[in-house]
Amino acid sequence: MNFIETEIKGLWIIEPHILTDSRGYFMEVFKEEEFTKQIGEVHFIQDNESCSSFGVLRGMHYQEGDAAQAKLVRVIAGCVWDVAVDIRKASATFGQYKMVELSAENKRQFFIPRGFAHGFLVMSERAIFTYKVDNVYAPARERTLNFRDPELHIPWPLEPSQLILSEKDKSGKFLNEIQS
Numbered sequence: 001m002n003f004i005e006t007e008i009k010g011l012w013i014i015e016p017h018i019l020t021d022s023r024g025y026f027m028e029v030f031k032e033e034e035f036t037k038q039i040g041e042v043h044f045i046q047d048n049e050s051c052s053s054f055g056v057l058r059g060m061h062y063q064e065g066d067a068a069q070a071k072l073v074r075v076i077a078g079c080v081w082d083v084a085v086d087i088r089k090a091s092a093t094f095g096q097y098k099m100v101e102l103s104a105e106n107k108r109q110f111f112i113p114r115g116f117a118h119g120f121l122v123m124s125e126r127a128i129f130t131y132k133v134d135n136v137y138a139p140a141r142e143r144t145l146n147f148r149d150p151e152l153h154i155p156w157p158l159e160p161s162q163l164i165l166s167e168k169d170k171s172g173k174f175l176n177e178i179q180s
Contacts, residue, residue, distance in 0.1 A: 001014055001015065001016050001017060001028065001031070001034060001038075002014070002015040002016075002017070003038040003039065006098045007093075007096075007098070008084075008086055008093045008096055008097075008098050009091070009092075009093065010113040010115075010116075011084055011086075011098050011110070011111065011112060011113070011116070012038070012039055012110070012111040013100055013108055013109070013110055013111075014072075014108065014109040014110070014111060015106075015107070015108055015109075016028060016029065016107050016109075018107065027107065029074070029109075030044075030072065030132070039111060042070050042072075042113075042134050043134055044072065044132040044133065044134050045133065045134060045135070045136070046132070046133050046136070047130065047131070047132050048130065048131050048132075048133065049128060049129065049130045049131075050128070050129045051126060051127070051128050051129075052122045052126065052127055052129065053122060053125065053126050053164070054122055054123070054124060054125055054126070055121075055122060055158060055162045055163055055164045056121070056122045056163075056164045056165075057119065057120070057121045057122075057147060057156070057163050057164065057165050057169060058119055058120055058129075058166075058169065059083065059117065059118055059119015059120060059144070059145075059147060059169060060083065060085060060117040060118060060119040060144060060145035060146070060147050060169075060172060061117065061118055061119060061142060061143070061144055061145075062087060062116065062117040062118065062142075062143055062144075062145065063135070063137075063138055063141045063142050063143070064141045064143055065141060067135060067136075067138035067141035067142075068114035068115060068135065069114060069133045069134060069135045069137075070111070070112065070113045070114050070133070070134040070135075071111070071112045071118060071131045071132065071133055071134075072109055072110075072111050072112075072131060072132040073102065073109065073110050073111075073112065073118075073120075073129065073130070073131040074102060074107070074108070074109040074110070074129075074130055074131070075102040075103050075104055075127055075128065075129055075130075076104055076128045076129075076130055077104050077124075077126065077127060077128040078103065078104060078122065078123075078124035078125065078126050078127030078128065079101065079102070079103035079104070079105070079122075079123045079124040079127060080101075080102050080103070080120040080121060080122050080123060080124075080127050080129060081099055081100075081101055081102075081120060081121045081123060081156070081157060082099070082100050082101075082102045082110050082118075082119075082120040083097055083098070083099045083100075083118070083119050083120065083121075083154060084097060084098050084110070084112045084116045084117070084118050085097040085116060085117040085118075085145060085152060085154075085175075086115065086116055087115060087116060087117050087145065087175070087178055088115035088116075091115070095151065095152065095175055097152060097154055099154065099155070101123075102120070102129075103124075114134075114135075117143075117144075117145035117178075119147060119169075121156055121157070121158065121163075123157065123158075143172075143173065143178065144168055144169055144171070144172035144173065145172050145173060145174075145175065145178060146171075146172035146173060146174050146175075147165075147169065147172060148160075149172075149174045149175050151174065151175050151176065152175060
């Protein structure tokens with residue numbers, strides 16, 4: 001695997017080495033020893049999967065305090081624009097984001113450490129999105145950062161009229177309101 005640290009400390013893009021032949025392909029998706037050597041120790045405890053249609057925007061989610069989660073995300077069908085926003089108040093990159101295209105075709109993964117809000121926008125007819133997390137889901141500690149926060153200037157590639165959002169995702173807090 002090729003581990004590429006982004007300009008925001010802690011965010012990593014992981015590109016697999018893909019072995020192909022006439023039968024198809026093979027790749028390692030996760031190898032704890034290599035992951036720990038490159039990124040550090042993260043103890044993943046759960047795998048999740050979601051399926052969404054074109055225009056669905058999920059996010060920007062995070063959990064506060066000791067309920068925070070690190071995530072290793074990828075797309076196994078379709079294509080999404082995945083976004084992580086640094087909400088670590090003491091960080092030199094607080095309020096900065098990284099947007100990465102994840103698709104079944106490019107097979108990239110995105111590692112998002114604790115202290116980031118995370119979301120994605122589906123750009124294909126449908127997308128199956130999988131992710132590992134290192135902490136349990138804590139509904140009482142879950143929060144949403146407003147995906148349209150003017151302070152962030154995230155260039156979502158679809159018009160607002162094309163977006164499909166939950167009520168929770170429509171009413172996220174702005175960066176200057178979060179407590180994380």
